[in-house]
Amino acid sequence: xxxxxxxxxxxxxxxxxxxxxxxxxxxxxxxxxxxxxxxxxxxxxxxxxxxxxxxxxxxxxxxxxxxxxxxxxxxxxxxxxxxxxxxxxxxxxxxxxxxxxxxxxxxxxxxxxxxxxxxxxxxxxxxxxxx
Numbered sequence: 001x002x003x004x005x006x007x008x009x010x011x012x013x014x015x016x017x018x019x020x021x022x023x024x025x026x027x028x029x030x031x032x033x034x035x036x037x038x039x040x041x042x043x044x045x046x047x048x049x050x051x052x053x054x055x056x057x058x059x060x061x062x063x064x065x066x067x068x069x070x071x072x073x074x075x076x077x078x079x080x081x082x083x084x085x086x087x088x089x090x091x092x093x094x095x096x097x098x099x100x101x102x103x104x105x106x107x108x109x110x111x112x113x114x115x116x117x118x119x120x121x122x123x124x125x126x127x128x129x130x131x
Contacts, residue, residue, distance in 0.1 A: 004053050008035050032056045047090030054087045
């Protein structure tokens with residue numbers, strides 16, 4: 001996860017790289033026009049950054065290859081599996097957080113959401129270990 005955040009922040013931190021990346025996305029007619037910036041102040045932004053970077057990972061890899069930026073992890077199956085797992089997990093945490101922030105929800109309903117989420121994670125981890 002830190003690698004993806006580092007890559008995205010490095011592209012966005014340099015004005016020339018950022019402009020070139022946006023031009024590259026436009027040139028290949030990508031459905032994306034830019035990347036999201038990860039802000040360390042808001043932990044929810046990490047899930048959104050990971051999701052958007054997962055969706056345009058092939059474009060990011062191609063751009064990095066054009067710039068001769070070597071990141072062999074982006075080609076490893078094991079790393080990609082972990083990355084996709086992290087994307088799914090952070091998005092589910094974001095969904096849970098948004099449910100907990102809703103107005104007018106009674107405390108028992110919020111507790112039920114948290115307990116259900118915990119059971120789903122536990123069940124998933126058990127199934128994953130069995131493979």
